[in-house]
Amino acid sequence: MKTNSCTEDTLIGTQAEGAHDEERHLNKPVVTGQLKEQTLKDPQLPVRWYGPIFNPSGYASEAIDFLLPLKARLNIGLKHQNPVYSEKFVEGLAPSVRENLFDMRNRFDSLNGGITVDHNPANGFLRPPDADYCIGRTMYETDRIPPQWVAACNRMDEIWVPSHFNVETFANSGVERDKLIVIPGSVDSNFFDPRKHEILELPNKASYNFLSIFEWSSRKAWDITLAAYLREFSAADDVCLYLRTYQFSRPDGDPAEALWREIREFAATLDLGNREWPRIELLTEQVASNQLPCLYKAADCLVGISRGVGWGR
Incomplete structure (x- = not known):
C-alpha cells in the first residue's frame, strides 16, 4: 500500500486529552508505605508502566497516548508486558514516537519503588514487591466482570477505568468502590486532524x-x-x-x-x-x-x- 505523503506529527508536546486528567490524579497526595513523607507531585518519584506497548492492540494504542505526554513531566519507564511483540508495528511508528518509547523502555530497569501502572486486562495485574503504590488501568465490555478480575482489582491500590459505566459495573461486581477512578482515554486530536x-x-x-x-x-x-x-x-x-x-x-x-x-x-x-x-x-x-x-x-x-x-x- 502506498501513500502520496502523510504527515508524521510527533505526539510529544501535544495536548493529549486524558493524559492531563491522569497527571492531575498523579498529583494527589497519598499516605501509604514509604510515601508517608512524599506526595505524588514529586517529578522524580519513579513511575513504572507495564502493558502491551509494542503491538497493534487497543491497550497499546491507549498506553502510548498516555506515556508520550507524561514522559516530559515524570520520571517514567515502560515495560512491554505481553507475549505478542510486533516488529512491523514498531517499524511503523513515527521515528520520534519510537525513539521516545525506547528511551522509556531503556529507563525502566533503573527505576525502583514508587508507583506502578499495570495497563492490562485485570487478570494480568501484578504488584511488584518493591512498589509503594500500585494502579491498575483496565476496562470491560459488559455489565459485570469475572470473579478473578474482582480479586485482582482489589489487590491494587487504585483502579483506573475510562467511564462511569465501568465504575458501576466493577463496583457492582465486588470491586471496592473507593478504588475506582475515572481516567478518560487519551487521544491526540492534533495527530488525527484530517486536514x-x-x-x-x-x-x-x-x-x-x-x-x-x-x-x-x-x-x-x-x-x-x-x-x-x-x-x-x-x-x-x-x-x-x-x-x-x-x-x-x-x-x-x-x-x-x-x-x-x-x-x-x-x-x-x-x-x-x-x-x-x-x-x-x-x-x-x-x-x-x-x-x-x-x-x-x-x-x-x-x-x-x-x-x-x-x-x-
Missing part, C-alpha cells in the same frame, strides 16, 4: 467505500458486518468494503488465504443465490501507525460493528 494528512491509496477503490478495522474474532462481529454488506449490495453497486484485519496472535503474518476461505464458507450460508458479490478488499498488511489517519481519510464510512468492545480503539 494534516493525505488520502491513503487503496486498491480497487469504488465511488463509495466502507472501512472496518478489527482483530479477526467472533467478538468483533465480522460475520454481522459481512452479512449486512452482502445482503444489501451486489456487484451492480459501485461500493467496496475494506477490512483491515489481522489475527492477534500473529500480527505480522498474512492470514489472507485463511480468511478468504472463512468468508466464502460464511457467505455460502446466507442464501444469496447467484448474485455476484460487491467488492471486498482484505487489508491484512499492517498499516503504519503514522498512516492510520490517512487510511481513515480514504474511507467514506467507518463501520464499527461489534459484540462488545471495552472502548473501541
Whole structure:
C-alpha cells in the first residue's frame, strides 16, 4: 500500500486529552508505605508502566497516548508486558514516537519503588514487591466482570477505568468502590486532524467505500458486518468494503488465504443465490501507525460493528 505523503506529527508536546486528567490524579497526595513523607507531585518519584506497548492492540494504542505526554513531566519507564511483540508495528511508528518509547523502555530497569501502572486486562495485574503504590488501568465490555478480575482489582491500590459505566459495573461486581477512578482515554486530536494528512491509496477503490478495522474474532462481529454488506449490495453497486484485519496472535503474518476461505464458507450460508458479490478488499498488511489517519481519510464510512468492545480503539 502506498501513500502520496502523510504527515508524521510527533505526539510529544501535544495536548493529549486524558493524559492531563491522569497527571492531575498523579498529583494527589497519598499516605501509604514509604510515601508517608512524599506526595505524588514529586517529578522524580519513579513511575513504572507495564502493558502491551509494542503491538497493534487497543491497550497499546491507549498506553502510548498516555506515556508520550507524561514522559516530559515524570520520571517514567515502560515495560512491554505481553507475549505478542510486533516488529512491523514498531517499524511503523513515527521515528520520534519510537525513539521516545525506547528511551522509556531503556529507563525502566533503573527505576525502583514508587508507583506502578499495570495497563492490562485485570487478570494480568501484578504488584511488584518493591512498589509503594500500585494502579491498575483496565476496562470491560459488559455489565459485570469475572470473579478473578474482582480479586485482582482489589489487590491494587487504585483502579483506573475510562467511564462511569465501568465504575458501576466493577463496583457492582465486588470491586471496592473507593478504588475506582475515572481516567478518560487519551487521544491526540492534533495527530488525527484530517486536514494534516493525505488520502491513503487503496486498491480497487469504488465511488463509495466502507472501512472496518478489527482483530479477526467472533467478538468483533465480522460475520454481522459481512452479512449486512452482502445482503444489501451486489456487484451492480459501485461500493467496496475494506477490512483491515489481522489475527492477534500473529500480527505480522498474512492470514489472507485463511480468511478468504472463512468468508466464502460464511457467505455460502446466507442464501444469496447467484448474485455476484460487491467488492471486498482484505487489508491484512499492517498499516503504519503514522498512516492510520490517512487510511481513515480514504474511507467514506467507518463501520464499527461489534459484540462488545471495552472502548473501541
